[in-house]
Amino acid sequence: MKNNLLEINNLYTTFRTYAGKVYALNNVSFSIGKGEAVGVVGESGSGKSVTMLSIMRLLAENGFVESGSIIFDNKNLSELTDKQMQDLRGNEIGMIFQDPMTSLNPVFTIGNQLVESIVKHTKLNRSEAKQKAVELLKMVGIPSPEKRLKQYPHEFSGGMRQRVMIAMALSCEPKLLIADEPTTALDVTIQAQIIELMKDLKEKLNMSIILITHDLGLVADICEKVVVMYGGTIVEQGTTEDIFYNPQHPYTKGLLKCIPRMNMGRERLKPIEGQPPDMINPPKGCPFVERCSSAMKICELQKPIYTEIKKGHGAACWLHEAGSKGV
Amino acid sequence: MFGYMIKRFAYSIFTLFVIITITFFLMHAIPGNVYNSEKNLPPAIVENIRAKYGLDKPLSEQYFTMLKNTLKLDFGISMKNRGRPVNDIITEHFPHSARLGIFSITLCLFIGIPLGILSALKKDKWQDRLAMIIATLGVSVPGFVVAVLTQYLLGVKLKWFPVIGDKTIYHLILPAIALSFLPISFIARLVRSSMVEVLEQDYIRTARAKGLSERVVIYKHALKNSIMPVVTYLGPLIAGVLTGSFVIESIFNIPGLGRYFVTSISNRDYTVTMGVTIFYAVFLVLMNFAVDVLYTVLDPRIKLKN
């Protein structure tokens, strides 16, 4: 426990909408050690991004963290003032978003956007920060960085922009990098390059990474731990070996079946039959019950409790509850 | 850029040519003539005057003479104020209009933009509602109504501001309010809606994720993007303030070119009408070009290309 960089306990997040209250996160808990990489997987709408935005306190205006605690580097983030939170964002936690095409401001140069966060979080002046920006661009493999600094986002390709985003997220050497589908918008060869880059930087800077992705191959590639989300909850988590070789939850098993055997390559998760649960009127029991082939009566009636089958590997499923068999 | 300029120039010349032609024939289509207003002149004298100004020649010939003189930037001599060159009239009266115009446009930008930002930041709160009610009023009430109302209330009744003339900045306040009420409202609505949209963009979230303060996020990252529609509106804004000034200058008795222009039409002072029209047309074409250049400066994605 002492070595955990980030610890999320019983997080509940909701959104107020005209249609009603959206229960986006229901009791999410997980942790990340220093220098560790955790993959967060799960289909669209399962709450991956909302979890990260809750950590960063960047939820949309209608989003609220209802309860739970987020401990980062022994600080309780919910107790920080807005100002303290600003000092943390981009400095101790860097974040990369899914779409590099829209994540950079089109009317400022790359240099301007890189330098502003360096100046904000370090004691460097503008020209020193510029020097640092050049080094960062070099580090993420952008050729002729001096020239590139003066250019605008539209003069960069998607892959190059994502490199800029990474450079920006890493500019203050954060302890934690949150990458929300960093490669989804990129083509396969560029994806591979970006991932190599992230692996490389993780080793070099001993930084922790949360990698959100639909791509299990990618997870196997760089993550030590995996968190599987479904319908706003964590249905299973464990080490990468645990999840790949000894999956417990029917949803995890379903996910793994979707990877083609032939090439354990970078395939998108194929959808499992059925629809995700309604998040405004969440099911009383297990969120996966509608689509689960081994559903039992109790699954409809009561939420399964998350239980560990061994240290660090657990699932929220009635199948593992002693005594529930045959109910 | 160079190709664009050439093309733009040719296009402008064509526009000016069309404006001049239409104005010329419309002007001559209005019944009456320059000596209507004067007492019955003996026919011999009328003939003399007509000959002096070339009005006895066929219309087509007059048209080509006018075009030729225009090319030499010679707009002729006023028919009403005998002997005064039109160029002199423009140099004397335009500064009055320009002063009022610049003051009004400054008001438009310095009130309209902050109002729009405030509305967007306080979206759906009372500040926003209030600003938008005023703005809706602003775009639906014509300028001359605002002029007469403010003149009466703030000028005559409360005696806060002088009612006519343009001697000091103080005199300009009421006419400037009348001229800018509509554009202020329009700009406020424009900025509000684009700001609301921009604040939802991914790059704003990126800016926040970098730990920038809310002030920098809004006044640097959001504002420059939200201001673009206002830049596109600058062309019509300048044109609007200019044409609006025709009426407003008359109401507030400001000796500007707009008021002079209106009088010249009712006097059938052909040379003045033509000269001022050409002057304003060229002015607007130049302004629109300046706005286009400004746009490319603010938004690097836009390149002036053919």
Ligand SMILES: Nc1ncnc2c1ncn2[C@@H]1O[C@H](COP(=O)(O)OP(=O)(O)OP(=O)(O)O)[C@@H](O)[C@H]1O
């Ligand atoms: N601003 C919002 N207002 C209302 N509901 C929201 C809002 N943002 C997210 N949600 C809801 O929260 C739930 C989780 O969304 P989230 O974006 O975390 O999904 P995700 O797992 O990141 O999916 P994806 O893989 O598509 O990115 C969804 O049901 C979504 O509709």
Ligand SMILES: [Mg+2]
């Ligand atoms: Mg997401």
